[in-house]
Amino acid sequence: MSLTLLEKFHDPDLCKGLLDKLHSLxxxxxxxxxxxxxxxxxIFQSGLRSLLPEKIVHxxxxxxxxxxxxESEVNAFIDLAGRDxxxxxxxxxxxxxxxxxxxxxKKAQADGAKVAVVYSPPDALKLAADxxxxxxxxxxxxxxxxxxxxxxxxxxxxxxxxKNFKVLSxxxxxxxxxxxxxxxxxxxxxAFVMPGHVSAIIGLEPxxxxxxxxxKSAAVTGFEPVDILGSLVFLVEAWKxxxxxxxxxxxxxxxxxxxxKARAVMEQVFRTSDAxxxxxxxxxxxxLEMRDEFEDxxxxxxxxxxxxxxxxxPGCRCGDVLKGKLRPDQCPLFKKACTPASPVGPCMxxxxxxxxxxxxxxxx
Amino acid sequence: xxxxxxxxxxxxGRASQRLISELFLKHFxxxxxxRLNDAARLELDGPxxxxxxxxxxxxxxxxxxxxxxxxxxGTVNDVAMLGAEPLYLTCxxxxxEGLPMEDLERIVVSMGAAARHAGxxxxxxxxxxxxxxxxxxxxxxxxxxxRIVADPMPSGDRAAPGDAVLISGTMGDHGLTxxxxxxxxxxxxxxQSDCASLNHLLLxxxxxxxxxxxxxxxxxxxxxxxxxxxxxSSGAGIEVQEKSVPVRxxxxxxxxxxxxxxxxxxxxxxxxxxxxxxxAEKALEIMRADELGGDACRIGSVTExxxxxxxxxxxxxxxxxxNMLEGEQLPRIC
Ligand code: SF4
Numbered sequence: 001m002s003l004t005l006l007e008k009f010h011d012p013d014l015c016k017g018l019l020d021k022l023h024s025l026x027x028x029x030x031x032x033x034x035x036x037x038x039x040x041x042x043i044f045q046s047g048l049r050s051l052l053p054e055k056i057v058h059x060x061x062x063x064x065x066x067x068x069x070x071e072s073e074v075n076a077f078i079d080l081a082g083r084d085x086x087x088x089x090x091x092x093x094x095x096x097x098x099x100x101x102x103x104x105x106k107k108a109q110a111d112g113a114k115v116a117v118v119y120s121p122p123d124a125l126k127l128a129a130d131x132x133x134x135x136x137x138x139x140x141x142x143x144x145x146x147x148x149x150x151x152x153x154x155x156x157x158x159x160x161x162x163k164n165f166k167v168l169s170x171x172x173x174x175x176x177x178x179x180x181x182x183x184x185x186x187x188x189x190x191a192f193v194m195p196g197h198v199s200a201i202i203g204l205e206p207x208x209x210x211x212x213x214x215x216k217s218a219a220v221t222g223f224e225p226v227d228i229l230g231s232l233v234f235l236v237e238a239w240k241x242x243x244x245x246x247x248x249x250x251x252x253x254x255x256x257x258x259x260x261k262a263r264a265v266m267e268q269v270f271r272t273s274d275a276x277x278x279x280x281x282x283x284x285x286x287x288l289e290m291r292d293e294f295e296d297x298x299x300x301x302x303x304x305x306x307x308x309x310x311x312x313x314p315g316c317r318c319g320d321v322l323k324g325k326l327r328p329d330q331c332p333l334f335k336k337a338c339t340p341a342s343p344v345g346p347c348m349x350x351x352x353x354x355x356x357x358x359x360x361x362x363x364x
Numbered sequence: 365x366x367x368x369x370x371x372x373x374x375x376x377g378r379a380s381q382r383l384i385s386e387l388f389l390k391h392f393x394x395x396x397x398x399r400l401n402d403a404a405r406l407e408l409d410g411p412x413x414x415x416x417x418x419x420x421x422x423x424x425x426x427x428x429x430x431x432x433x434x435x436x437x438g439t440v441n442d443v444a445m446l447g448a449e450p451l452y453l454t455c456x457x458x459x460x461e462g463l464p465m466e467d468l469e470r471i472v473v474s475m476g477a478a479a480r481h482a483g484x485x486x487x488x489x490x491x492x493x494x495x496x497x498x499x500x501x502x503x504x505x506x507x508x509x510x511r512i513v514a515d516p517m518p519s520g521d522r523a524a525p526g527d528a529v530l531i532s533g534t535m536g537d538h539g540l541t542x543x544x545x546x547x548x549x550x551x552x553x554x555x556q557s558d559c560a561s562l563n564h565l566l567l568x569x570x571x572x573x574x575x576x577x578x579x580x581x582x583x584x585x586x587x588x589x590x591x592x593x594x595x596x597s598s599g600a601g602i603e604v605q606e607k608s609v610p611v612r613x614x615x616x617x618x619x620x621x622x623x624x625x626x627x628x629x630x631x632x633x634x635x636x637x638x639x640x641x642x643x644a645e646k647a648l649e650i651m652r653a654d655e656l657g658g659d660a661c662r663i664g665s666v667t668e669x670x671x672x673x674x675x676x677x678x679x680x681x682x683x684x685x686x687n688m689l690e691g692e693q694l695p696r697i698c
Contacts, residue, residue, distance in 0.1 A: 010679060010680075012679055012680050012681065015680050016680075016681075044684060045678075045684070046678050046679075046680055046682060047676070047677070047678030047680050047681070047682020047683055047684050048680065048682055049682065049684070050682040050683050050684060051680060051681065051682045119622075225680055339690075340690040341690055351623075359687070360685065360687045361684045361685050361687070362684070362685060363670065363673070363675060363683060363684060363685050
């Protein structure tokens, strides 16, 4: 994409027009939730949050893969990293996520655990090739965006005969989480801004029930200010018309049908399973586990890992924040016991979490 | 000498002496050091500025510099930020056994050249060689001493409402270069470190404009963290216009790939200058006349509002907090 095209999506004049329109449209409370941490950060980072009409209530949903990684899953990472025969390979943002006793991979590393920060799954595969005497376990955390790349890497590992490369799959799926949110009677959301990257893989179909079953509108959109404002104008108009709609407002990246090839690779390697979401609990059919044909590369099987749900951290209201029932600054622990340096709950853990975004960007 | 650094070279015996005379004295030569006494005798009077820093960069050679010149620039700049003329440096080397002699020599040569360029003398030093695995290749500590010229001395607590906030150039070049050259990173940045000694430019600035309130180099933690330190110590608010902060296209491109924010990336050849509004234009002229300040510009103001905080006005006109960096910046997951 040329820079000039990208620049158009930042254009202050275009934004001002859309903002004026929003201000004129919204005459009563309108609650929207974005289901992607990157959107959360973009809304704060661009300063949009301070410019939106006051009647628009902005909520951040369970859309940050690091935030929703369950503490029991983090415990499993830390235990694995402590084994002499294992090198754990992970993306950097999992390093600080606390497990149930406040331990994190970063702390485990300081105690001597072998953790390698990589920037892509193939980097982890290379690590396995370079260390034939160790088992390299890649921590499979992420949504539909990351899972195809991990699946592709597993296929490469199989081709190269690298049995010392394994994946611990805790991937999660977005549509089942949306279903869980909308069936919760306490959750009160008027419309959704859908994740652009996830949608590039899954397309629009999985979002249809949002409108057809639950009567809410949903817009897939990009991460530039013009994208976000455009989606809000669309959602407010749809809400006012009383006709819920699902739309793709990000056609420069997302095709309505998604990316069938990526889905095929993902389905070749993984099958759906139940998964634990931090702050929310068990959501049926919301996880990805490795198919039996790939058990040679399945860290869960190789190391006999079982996930037992550990109790939630006392005082943390993340479940309510993730479901849009509470604003981060309304949590009693916010900025007190809970800060990015010592996060109590998942929403403060990742830079894309909503509590972390409030901590980092909010002027109040 | 052997082609690798051996433990013997740190023994204090003949091997150490050979290393010192054939390598360090050759490239650092100056009358104070050449005497090889246990300590150096210096002639100094008036208020002095002293600063020490340890350098542990990975990789040790990077586009635009290496750990040797960095160890000079870093400390020279810290001393100069007090409105001081850096005069002397001490240096301590901790070397991992097995480091190729060629690499050590490259570092020493670069350090000697950087010191000469900055006009400082390396007057005393120390070398230790430690067993393989106990340090990562090489660590260098430098201490700098300088004479304070500015009166009153620039200091973080002197930022006052009504002051202009200037920076000497583009942000994030050094930080992205280091991240971009680390092993395992599939993204290669077409950028290079900005590391340089700023003392000549800074001295000119404080001599011609005695009203400079604050000079700071936004090293680790970048512009955002350094501005926060200034806001906290002065108790004033700082408001920055995001669109005025210069960032190279390569740097902002690299940052968006990795999910990093250039305002938090380290700089090793840039400074922040805060001074009364009335002198801002003159300061910018002086900075722009120097090759190290070619991209100098005004990025904001010191305010009475939001005491102790830094706010960022985005290109859309929205306002948000520009907070301190928490830990190191880590590339994102998706
Ligand atoms: S502030 Fe901390 S404890 Fe409270 S909801 Fe957010 S992450 Fe959980």
